[in-house]
Amino acid sequence: GAGVSQTPSNKVTEKGKYVELRCDPISGHTALYWYRQSLGQGPEFLIYFQGTGAADDSGLPNDRFFAVRPEGSVSTLKIQRTERGDSAVYLCASKQGPLENTEAFFGQGTRLTVV
Amino acid sequence: SQQGEEDPQALSIQEGENATMNCSYKTSINNLQWYRQNSGRGLVHLILIRSNEREKHSGRLRVTLDTSKKSSSLLITASRAADTASYFCAPGGFKTIFGAGTRLFVKA
Numbered sequence: 001g002a003g004v005s006q007t008p009s010n011k012v013t014e015k016g017k018y019v020e021l022r023c024d025p026i027s028g029h030t031a032l033y034w035y036r037q038s039l040g041q042g043p044e045f046l047i048y049f050q051g052t053g054a055a056d057d058s059g060l061p062n063d064r065f066f067a068v069r070p071e072g073s074v075s076t077l078k079i080q081r082t083e084r085g086d087s088a089v090y091l092c093a094s095k096q097g098p099l100e101n102t103e104a105f106f107g108q109g110t111r112l113t114v115v
Numbered sequence: 116s117q118q119g120e121e122d123p124q125a126l127s128i129q130e131g132e133n134a135t136m137n138c139s140y141k142t143s144i145n146n147l148q149w150y151r152q153n154s155g156r157g158l159v160h161l162i163l164i165r166s167n168e169r170e171k172h173s174g175r176l177r178v179t180l181d182t183s184k185k186s187s188s189l190l191i192t193a194s195r196a197a198d199t200a201s202y203f204c205a206p207g208g209f210k211t212i213f214g215a216g217t218r219l220f221v222k223a
Contacts, residue, residue: 004157033210033211035213041215042201042203042213042214042215042216043158043203043213044213045210045211045212045213048210055210056210089156091157091158093157093158093211095211101145101146101163101165101207103148103160103163104148104150104158104160104205104211105160106157106158106159107157108156108157109156109157
């Protein structure tokens with residue numbers, strides 16, 4: 001597609017369940033980012049991929065969060081044993097390369113609600 | 116990579132007025148970017164200014180960068196109701212980090 005696509009757009013899950021959030025970056029973009037945003041806050045960095053490998057996962061809050069990008073394109077953010085505090089909008093962005101002076105293109109996000 | 120801090124946290128103006136928001140950061144950068152976010156969804160890139168540039172224009176947007184003060188400003192001239200959004204700065208780095216942003220409200 002022409003832009004970054006995130007699915008689903010909304011997800012409601014029960015506390016304790018497992019969820020997967022998907023991100024399809026712009027074709028050819030090697031860098032991919034996941035962010036989490038709570039109401040009234042800025043996007044909080046979670047993890048950054050360069051190709052298939054996680055170049056920086058320092059933002060993942062705990063070991064319930066995990067992300068993969070096995071073929072260097074689509075990425076999946078996985079959350080185990082969800083908690084109510086995980087409720088937020090999860091944003092994905094992609095960049096053309098590891099260069100500092102390139103812009104990030106964002107998807108519309110997945111709104112996760114844990115009840 | 117580092118996080119920018121935007122100021123003010125919120126700004127309310129009348130349509131037609133200019134809006135100025137500021138960004139401060141801590142360590143040297145090669146560039147700084149500004150993004151806009153409507154309705155808590157995806158961010159949209161507005162403009163990138165390099166460290167060797169002092170000012171840059173794009174339509175009604177004017178961005179300045181003062182590397183000696185480690186600060187940047189975003190000016191929106193002749194604001195419109197459609198400019199109502201949150202604005203974020205991102206000091207340069209491989210890892211794009213965002214602060215809390217400035218929430219701009221333009222009253223029609």
